[in-house]
Amino acid sequence: MANKQQKTPEQRRYQQRVNEKMPRSKTLSQCIRAFISGGIICSIGQLVHDIGEKWLMLDEKGVAAFTAIIMVFLGASLTGLGVYDKIGSWSGAGSIVPITGFANSIVSPAMEFKREGFVTGTAAKMFVIAGPVLVYGIGSSVIVGLIYALLRA
């Protein structure tokens, strides 16, 4: 395999030159955008949370579920309407990290692979992006849970 081979001096020189001249991501401005947009999304989440708590008189668990449901609904709807990718190209991590981004990562492949059928397309490809998050998220929570149980015992 090519990537296992030693790099030739020519390859090393070229890669160094590419790295020097490559246009860079504007990290600072992207961080600021992510901060603002992520903050706005989380503020909306807080608003939904407060509505659930103060108006709908939900208990602590109920509020958490209510907020997650509404935010996922919003993220999924905006994806379906073709808006979320435009928000994403401006916000970067600001719209990827919140739960709305998680909804986007599931709905977008589900929509795209509809043409391959509901079973072999939508259902099979739905978790193509979010799958690793679920696998490692659930996997690590199992490990943490075990450690917690052992420490308590």
Added chain:
Amino acid sequence: MDSVMQSGKRMGNQTLVFSNPGAVISSGTIAGPMEGKGPLGEHFDTVLKEDTWGEDSWEKAERKMFEQAVRRAMEKAELNSGDVDCLLGGDLLNQIISANFAARELKMPFLGLYGACSTMAESLLIGGMLLDGGYADCVACTAVSHFSTAERQYRNPLEMGGQTTPTAQRTVTGAGCSIAAGPNYSGSRIYRNIFITAGTIGKVVDLGITDANNMGAAMAPAAADTLAAHLSDTGRGVMDYDLVVTGDLGSFGSEMFIDLCRDNGIDIQDRHMDCGNMIFAPEQKVDCGGSGCGCSASVLNAYLLDKIEKGELRRIFFMATGALLSPTSSMQSESIPGIAHGVVLERK
């Protein structure tokens, strides 16, 4: 020097010289909505209003673009499908389905090609050989790519929100077809002055770039290699060409290409143009420019051929560049092999 070129069919290690050069007699182009709004918008035969073109999938739209580019080129020169002896072409999708399925409709003898984004030059090169060898009197050389099908094959779903890296390029939704004919052809034509006189078969060059979002830099070494081989094989200099056209190096890839040529002692800066830089305007926010085999195919057939026909360009070296990666090879962190094939298009 040109008299030397007439004597044999081959020069140097990689270059073919056509003693009975084929002539480009017609062309057809289809472009997507965004390409239509770009600087070359008015030159395309058909600009799509929406990128599915009335089909129920992008893949179907892409194959329709391939088919219609060929039909458009035939219509313009008033050719019937029986007049084309061989259809050559390809696209970027797995198993080149766009070209294969379009060829099913076109019902012509067909050679499917895969050279990634170098396909347009590859098809002209092989088409030139068929005509020169007398194996065909009329060939159709075609390539197509589609932004949405390429995105879903190589990258993320379209509705997925995220940012592109500054070196990324946008796959062009476009198709281009050149119909070329040999010396025995006596039918109608829309171009009279454009000949495919030589070609240089590229080598696969890989300088170890692994970033699939930096394909311009991955392909630049192949382009520099092919150009150097062409010039040394033919004994020509850059000054013998009005223009050296690369396919889709984009702005950063072009910078690296010019740099590498300078290393080889070739000063190309003022004679180089890249189709990826021509097809979109900077305000269209496409990072480093256009890519895809439809990029060089549509720019050549919509714009450059006209310039040669009108005499604004006398001789060009058209060199389409391909990044020979697959989603699997990228996932396995393999580097990206590049290739560039060149053809000489000139007035006679």
